[in-house]
Amino acid sequence: xxxxxxxxKEVSIASxxxxxxxxxxxxxxxxxxxxxxxxxxxxxxxxxxxxxQKLRAQxxxxxxxxxxxxxxxxxxSI
Numbered sequence: 001x002x003x004x005x006x007x008x009k010e011v012s013i014a015s016x017x018x019x020x021x022x023x024x025x026x027x028x029x030x031x032x033x034x035x036x037x038x039x040x041x042x043x044x045x046x047x048x049x050x051x052x053q054k055l056r057a058q059x060x061x062x063x064x065x066x067x068x069x070x071x072x073x074x075x076x077s078i
Contacts, residue, residue, distance in 0.1 A: 021045060025044050025048055
């Protein structure tokens with residue numbers, strides 16, 4: 001593991017990504033009730049990001065092997 005201190009640029013990039021995701025989840029939760037607390041957003045983010053990881057992994061598995069229909073459709077027919 002790299003124990004060097006983080007640079008300002010690294011923290012800035014991570015912060016931007018985190019708060020973009022936070023805002024998405026916050027906005028979605030506000031659709032259900034107005035008084036959303038930070039704790040609720042963080043708990044929801046944990047679940048949503050876990051689901052997103054599973055969906056990403058499933059998408060990769062679905063495109064494996066001969067199931068690449070969209071890519072194959074782009075190939076010229078002989």
